[in-house]
Amino acid sequence: MMNTLTDKLAQKQLAIEGKPLGPGSHTEHEGKTMTGAQAIIASLEAEGVDTVFGYPGGQAIKIYDALYDSKKLHHVLARHEQGATHMADGYARATGKVGVVLVTSGPGATNTVTGIATAYMDSIPMVVITGQVTRGVIGTDSFQESDIVGITMPIVKHSFLLQSTDDLTETFREAFYIASTGRPGPVLIDIPSDLQGAEMVFHYPDSVNIPSYRPTYKGNAKQIKQATALIETSKRPLLYAGGGIVSSHACQELEALAEAMQIPVVTTLLGKGCFPSSHPLSLGPVGMHGSKYANMAMTECDLIIAAGARFSDRVTGKLDEFAPNAKVIHIDIDPAEIGKIREANVPIVGDAQGILGGIVAQLEKSGATPVDAEWVETVNEWRERWPYYDDQFNDYPNQIVPEVALDELSKQLDPDNSIVTTEVGQHQMWAHQHIGREHARSFLSSGGLGTMGFGFPAAIGAKFGCPDKQVVCVAGDGSFQMNSQEMATAAINNTAVKVFLLDNRALGMVHQWQKLFYHERYSSTILDPVPDFVKLADAYGWEGERIEKPEDVAPAIARMLASEKPYLLDVAISPDQNVYPMVAPGAALDNVIGAIDVTLGAVRVNGKGVGKKDEKEGEE
């Protein structure tokens, strides 16, 4: 298992050079005559793949037959192709390796669409292999035929419809290369079943050459100098770190820059963990449910150093009031992200690790001194004034408060040896706010697409990738029910994932919007009656428990984490709990609803900027 940073950097270098991470041509399959299906399995082995997530069917049966003989590939049989795709995604996010999915044609292929779109939006490397009907009947509406290449075109980084076994191995090498380099993303290979049965001689390429695909890694030296000059003259700089820091393994360089110049760091949902939550310069989440202090820092800063982040609307709020006084250095490996939302004063296309390293070196060379301490002091004052939660703020006495429960979970998790995944909704934002993370790849969440049903299968995939880590999925009762069939997958493989289910019997986030913006007209957001989750856990051979009292939280979490089996902890919370602070959709980033202001005695306040309290939130 490749796990250390050195291993990961070595993998990254191999990928950039176009070499397979596995043995490539040096396998026992090389030069042998075999079927296309056997060559598919041999190609995966040549790429060093150890785990494949999938679901068989008529047009993939030959591939599954070949898989039966493989001693190197472990196949995880999901209970739904969407589950398989999210598992591969979770595996990829947790390990940094390419996630691999194998499914059949037609519905098997179309069931992967949400999973592919999720991976595409969050730039996750994935190779999806779909069986297709035989070439002779493509286009005739034959049984279980779907034009999956056409269907997925807007949501893949690239795709192939295999036309001949002559191209098979080269296609696999190209697919893994494209998926794992540049801005990573999902690649689909559609393989007609007649090609799976055709005989061929297996030769695996150890290199790749795609003239039309040459991602830029090295940042422009002149632009790096310009960036350095901007940083040196800035009085209130802010690092805005996203998923690109994770995928380029730039965490050390980010930390070095932050510390050398004393620059506070805000992180996106995808970037969570790339900068330690415990670090004094960490301001954590920014945006719609970011802290008031992080949002204030973004609004008041005079320089944004955006690295591997894309100015998502969930981060910026109202664009023309976003960071009005800030110049922007934008570092991204995808040139299309630069200038897409916010114009950059210094654009730098390339790999964040090399570029941030270059900036640090340049600053050292020029003997730059840290930013005036006043900025960090101001930010820290804000941090103390507007915390996420305050124990005096006892708004739901005798009930479990999600913030408190997640703080407890965070406290009991070993940050060096755990992974938290989330579903999508209120629980996701609470987890983003309250789960402390010290390392990249230890918080996995669907950011771009916001896919309910992602977090649980992703947790299973992460556990397969990192079996020694404690993997906890923070879920809501709505999201969990979207892929709860994968409880069987976890049970059969004894994948000891833990589901921490914040159960409000409602679609909490939509419910919250209805409460705040739609006159409490709760249209279709009440899920009651939900199943008895403990019985459901029992039915699948899981362990499970339900808690309703605040004093039960800590011991129940301890029991959950101590269990060596898959475990569901059903945590009852009120549907009236809202995620605060919040920036209303379309509002300016510093126009925050429901931030706690301790200078006023721990009450929730609404208002723009540092101003006085405008009105008290009406929650008794």
Place this chain on the structure above:
Amino acid sequence: MKHILSVLVENKSGVLSRVTGMISRRGFNIESLTVAPTEDSTMSRLTAIVNADEVGYEQITKQLHKLVSVYKITDLTDEDAIERELALFKVSAPPDRRHEIIEIANVFRANIVDVGKNSLTIEATGDESKLEAMEDLFRAYGLKQLVRTGKIAMSRNSKD
């Protein structure tokens, strides 16, 4: 403003939908489009006219560059480029008026490619303004049908 995009792509099935899909999905409309193989049969040249402001145009080209099937994108809008389009006009032409229509075609160096009992079909190549001028004139006689190819363009590079 209108941009002439000349895009060199892989000559493979599905590539046209990758390119046009990318442009439309980012919210832009393609006004005209031509595609055909180049001197190298593994590649095709796609010429598209797209209406976009500077920021939008930059997005389109950057996003297109990301497609693995795209080799090269050239903006021929501001360049001194040769632009051509081919049009076929089927003009209502009773025998007594044929002569006038043929005269007009000759002025524009267009060819008569078909003659019917009551119509003439004229083939013309040229830039947009020439074809539009012809269209205006033929409308006076009754334009039965008009087919235009969409623009092709090439940079007028004297160094080559």
